[in-house]
Amino acid sequence: MILLQVVVGGLLLGALYALFSSGLTLIWGMMNFINFAHGEFVMLGMYAALLAAAWIGGGPVVFGLTAALGLFFLGVVVYFALIREVMRGPMLAQILSTFGLALLLRYAAFWVFSPNFVTLPHPALAGTISLAGILLSIPQLVAGLAAAVLTIGMHLALTRTAVGSQLLAVAEDRNAAMLMGIRPDRMQALAWGLAAASAGIAGALMAISFPFSPAVGETFALTAFVVVTLGGFGSVPGAMLAGLIVGLIQALSAYWFGPIYKDVVVYGLFVALLWLRPQGLLGTA
Amino acid sequence: MTRWGWLPLAAALLAYPWAVAGSDSAAFLQDMGALVLLAAISAAAWNILGGYAGQISVGHAMFFGAGAYMPLLVYQHWQMPPLLGVPLGIAVSLVVALVVGFPTFRLSGHYFSMATIAVAELVRIVVGNWDFLGAAIGLQGPARARGWYDLIFRSAVPYYYIFLGVLALLLLVAWQVQRSRLGYYLRAVRAGERAARSLGVPVRRYKLYALMLSAGFTSLAGALYALKTGFVDPDSGLGILVSVQMIIIAALGGAGTLLGPLLGAMILVPLQTATNTWLGGSGSGLTYIVYGGVIMLIARFEPGGLLELWHRQVTARLARPGEVRHAA
Numbered sequence: 001m002i003l004l005q006v007v008v009g010g011l012l013l014g015a016l017y018a019l020f021s022s023g024l025t026l027i028w029g030m031m032n033f034i035n036f037a038h039g040e041f042v043m044l045g046m047y048a049a050l051l052a053a054a055w056i057g058g059g060p061v062v063f064g065l066t067a068a069l070g071l072f073f074l075g076v077v078v079y080f081a082l083i084r085e086v087m088r089g090p091m092l093a094q095i096l097s098t099f100g101l102a103l104l105l106r107y108a109a110f111w112v113f114s115p116n117f118v119t120l121p122h123p124a125l126a127g128t129i130s131l132a133g134i135l136l137s138i139p140q141l142v143a144g145l146a147a148a149v150l151t152i153g154m155h156l157a158l159t160r161t162a163v164g165s166q167l168l169a170v171a172e173d174r175n176a177a178m179l180m181g182i183r184p185d186r187m188q189a190l191a192w193g194l195a196a197a198s199a200g201i202a203g204a205l206m207a208i209s210f211p212f213s214p215a216v217g218e219t220f221a222l223t224a225f226v227v228v229t230l231g232g233f234g235s236v237p238g239a240m241l242a243g244l245i246v247g248l249i250q251a252l253s254a255y256w257f258g259p260i261y262k263d264v265v266v267y268g269l270f271v272a273l274l275w276l277r278p279q280g281l282l283g284t285a
Numbered sequence: 286m287t288r289w290g291w292l293p294l295a296a297a298l299l300a301y302p303w304a305v306a307g308s309d310s311a312a313f314l315q316d317m318g319a320l321v322l323l324a325a326i327s328a329a330a331w332n333i334l335g336g337y338a339g340q341i342s343v344g345h346a347m348f349f350g351a352g353a354y355m356p357l358l359v360y361q362h363w364q365m366p367p368l369l370g371v372p373l374g375i376a377v378s379l380v381v382a383l384v385v386g387f388p389t390f391r392l393s394g395h396y397f398s399m400a401t402i403a404v405a406e407l408v409r410i411v412v413g414n415w416d417f418l419g420a421a422i423g424l425q426g427p428a429r430a431r432g433w434y435d436l437i438f439r440s441a442v443p444y445y446y447i448f449l450g451v452l453a454l455l456l457l458v459a460w461q462v463q464r465s466r467l468g469y470y471l472r473a474v475r476a477g478e479r480a481a482r483s484l485g486v487p488v489r490r491y492k493l494y495a496l497m498l499s500a501g502f503t504s505l506a507g508a509l510y511a512l513k514t515g516f517v518d519p520d521s522g523l524g525i526l527v528s529v530q531m532i533i534i535a536a537l538g539g540a541g542t543l544l545g546p547l548l549g550a551m552i553l554v555p556l557q558t559a560t561n562t563w564l565g566g567s568g569s570g571l572t573y574i575v576y577g578g579v580i581m582l583i584a585r586f587e588p589g590g591l592l593e594l595w596h597r598q599v600t601a602r603l604a605r606p607g608e609v610r611h612a613a
Contacts, residue, residue, distance in 0.1 A: 034395040036343075086584055091475070092540055093588035095341040095398050096532070100580025103529065107573040218525065222406055225399045260414055267407035274388040274400055 005134045006255045012144025014247020019147040020202035021227035022154055022239040023195030029234025030171040030191050037102035039221025041071055041196045045203020046212045047113055053120045060208050067200035075196025079189045109214035117211040139209035147205055155236045226270045302442045316441040321554045322448035328534035328546035329455050330502035336541035338495040339475030343528050344401030347408045348378040348500040350523035352507025357424035357517055366434040367426050371508040378504035379497050386496040390489045413519040423518025436512050444513045455502050459543055471495055533576055536583050539590030
């Protein structure tokens, strides 16, 4: 029974990993570009929730919306101010740009918010419920389910709407998309906004059940890399599946070997993956 | 650089500890000189892979850490002179380089960066929980010299000249690399991997050569660090900021140039020392905010670094003297 509880907890956390990793994989798919500041976007989503709780109040919906709007805006600004130019430059510039951004955001957050761990002041959700004998914390259940819904929603928005098709068209063939009257610049800015927003919402949802500090971004960035690699670069459904798998592996390894090993096992899996199946589970490259 | 242009630089570096010896803060300045050289060694080692070959490793701390841990490990457990651990650290680094490089070099540049971060982080967590390696507390060297072979000096000057010797050796190697087939191949890889492969460059093999050369020297830098400070823990030896410092120093001076890393170290290390001195403990956080900003600005406006900016100014002036005179 405890094992089942661990499994469900891992899957709920995995749904959150899937949500923020789908943003990273979207940008990779469109631009062959890895955002090293993606984990910092998640971290900022957490602090956006903290500020929303302090200034606006309300529940997870308010926190999530604040984080989504704030990070969407940040993502678009980062695209126009930094990424658009850097994309044309050498590989060194591409990697350094978001890496520098990550450092800047992380240490600015240390400075502004102090390095201490914090929790949201008024837990809008609390308590546990028992489902078929499994004891679940309500905040985690809500966050996990909301993340799953949002990730599926993002996939549907990409595949079933006109704007989504335009986004994917730019990802597929930039020049052909331009000939069809699509402006790649706008679509790429939109992708950066969406990716940052997905990271922000995931951060806000995690903030309602876990304590956090400015240092958490690095771990989330690495987790997202593992998820994206496992799921195959550029594949949102792949990221969904891989997010759940990584959440499950973390939960089980923490349960079986102790909490410090949860990241060791996941990063070890990443290295093994590099050797055995670098194109990911669903990838074809 | 002209043929003998490096001579004044070498003379200045040789004379530096002697020149500042009369100052009130001679010990401080000599120590900072040694730190500049050490940072230049790490950055120049990173530069072989990141600069010439364009493979941006964000995990070079694992090689630095291997170099820093092994000398102190052989002392801690077997009371052997730390010096004996230096080749051991280099050997460990080369093995790690093979394990990481072999699979990742099949894929594109971003992928290599992600993989190096993940592996370095994995190594840091494992070492931080491994009692044999000192876990979170770290390892210490001998408190006092048992003989010359412990390489413990009260003054920073002997370290300064040891570091200078190693830096000279490394720059000589890098210079030879630049002029050799290896260097041309690596630059071809950086300019376009697919194009290089289509012209018959054995891309993966040469990237691996560059990685191993780079890892070996980075490990040597780590060993020198451990010999000088006599102490290493997971953060100072293996933390991500160790890798960050190599990257920013090389990129600031000019990634892929011979003297860029030295120039970057000469600017950044005194700057960092100054912010830490003026701002105290709170300064270190501010230092990294500035680091992040500088990295972004270089990437956005001047990916070639300061040396390229300077070269461009000079060539512009030489190529179009008339225009410059008009402007002036």
